[in-house]
Amino acid sequence: MSFVDPSDLGLLPTFRRLLRLWRDQWRLGVFGLACSLAYTLISTAIPVLIQQAIDRSIVHHAQPLWPYLAIIAGLAALRAVVNFNRRYATARIGVRIEARMRELLYQAYLRYPRGFYDRHPTGQVLSRATNDLYPIRYFIGWGFVQGMQSLMMITAAAVVLTVVDARLALYTAVAMPPITVLALRFARRVAPISRQVQERKGDVTEAADEAVVGIEMVQTFGREDDVRGRFGEKAEGVRSTVLRQAGVESRHLPGLYYLPALSIAAVLFFGGRQVIGGHLSIGQFVLFETLLLQLVWPLEALGWITNLAQRALASAGRSFAWLEGIEALPEPARPRRLPAGRLDVRFERVSFAYGGEADVLHDLDLTIEPGEIVAVCGPTGAGKTSLLNLLPRFYDPTAGRVRLGGVDARDVPIAELRASVALVTQRPVLFSVPLRENLTAGREEADWDEVLAACRAAGVDSFGPSLPEGYETLIGERGVNLSGGQRQRVALARALVTGARVVVLDDPLSAVDTFTERQLVARLRPALAGRTVLVATQRLSTVWIADRAVVLLDGRIVESGRPAELVRAGGPFATLFGDEVVAA
Secondary structure (H helix, E strand, C coil): CCCCCCCCCCHHHHHHHHHHHHHCCHHHHHHHHHHHHHHHHHHHHHHHHHHHHHHHHHHCCCCCCHHHHHHHHHHHHHHHHHHHHHHHHHHHHHHHHHHHHHHHHHHHHHHCCHHHHHHCCHHHHHHHCCCCHHHHHHHHHHHHHHHHHHHHHHHHHHHHHHHHCHHHHHHHHHHHHHHHHHHHHHHHHHHHHHHHHHHHHHHHHHHHHHHHHCHHHHHHCCCHHHHHHHHHHHHHHHHHHHHHHHHHHHHHHHHHHHCHHHHHHHHHHHHHHHHHCCCCCHHHHHHHHHHHHHHHHHHHHHHHHHHHHHHHHHHHHHHHHHHHHCCCCCCCCCCCCCCCCCCCEEEEEEEEECCCCCEEEEEEEEEECCCCEEEEECCCCCCHHHHHHCCCCCCCCCEEEEEECCEEHHHCCHHHHHHHEEEECCCCCCCCCEHHHHHCCCCCCCCHHHHHHHHHHHCHHHCCCCCCCHHHCECCHHHCCCCHHHHHHHHHHHHHHHCCCEEEEECCCCCCCHHHHHHHHHHHHHHCCCCEEEEECCCHHHHCCCCEEEEEECCEEEEEECHHHHHHHCCHHHHHHCHHHHHC
């Protein structure tokens, strides 16, 4: 399974995927392009009417002037309405595509396995769903259609000018070759820098996220200066890269803005001579100048839009690389259902390694009978958490298989598997919702009496009712307004409420004091009756909840038996717990 993504998909593949998203908004897109076409036709018609008014009404007095003025005023008003509708339509396209890409990324994040998050910093993950989408919205919602409109304006003006005076029109095109060369050179230079800018912004988001999430440790150990220095280093990376981008822009954009003035100068010189020589009317001369003045912004916009396009393509390339370059955890080709009733759990010759590193688990065999509680003990780094994470398929074993009720976990639909396996981690995550919703997060339809029973078993009843609003109290981000032990008890109650047939507990009482732990162990054992339980712990007082304990050392089981028997045996189990065994 691939977790390492390419930097981006390349310009052409990215552009094709953006067009695919744009086509999903084809009605608004067609409306926006139709408005652009109407705007172009009106903008071209107004100078033609001005030319007719000058030549026929002002110079030759062949026709009254007021009809031309009325028509020009009406067309100008209509152009304003058309321009409003074009801008509104294209802005909606940009916002919708941004929202769709954010939705796709978020859905992908929910599908990706844990290995993806092991390899990608949180800041980069957040950046691709936030910073990287703004340039895309700006280009799609403004730059793309504006670029199409600019091309329409240039084409329409070229046709009109050629019809009026082909030779003079050729003089006005003097600026087009250098504009094209400069725009292409600018695009080539700015593209790689734009990608680097987005990467550096992701680094800044990562540094900020680490500081905020770990603020307690930062302040406790006085690491403010180190964190500030690291953030400053990342921010300096953004600053220097943005300045490089600004340097490229400053060397190219002024030229793109200046070159259109050459066309105006050419008309003034050559057109003025033709007017003096009687080969060009005053109205036609004004027509040339008016159209060229109208073309100044479209010609300048091509350079600006090129810049926007490079930024958008760089951002979209990074986002699409994660949407298409990362494999989600595969669903079974031929799904099997778990049997009804209690489930046994079997680890059969299981080996596991993180992303090609050395094995954490080695050829491990372990059976947990239906309704049995088994404690997995061992020193830090023995592989306890890795073993537990295989049950809900956060990872798949690199060798061997995990069976539940005789069915390979990889053959069970992921949703069904995880509905049957409840997990409590050492550092549980609570949501920023009321306590009641946190308790029922795994089973929203649970009866409140069941929830209260789970709260009594997990010890939530000792503090839940005394909160400011009881079970309706809003829990802060990551459970910040609860202690570590309280968060663990809420997570235990949440797991019990799910009714899952298999319960996985990863050091679930590590933040609870010894006295409270003894009380909870006495309550939890009857609450877990009938469920198959695998609990990893480094505390002997928690081990007593188990029917059987196994000792894991360097990814292998080195001892197994009832806790009391292992204490008397004086082997690795007794050595592991040392003074706790003596006290027991």
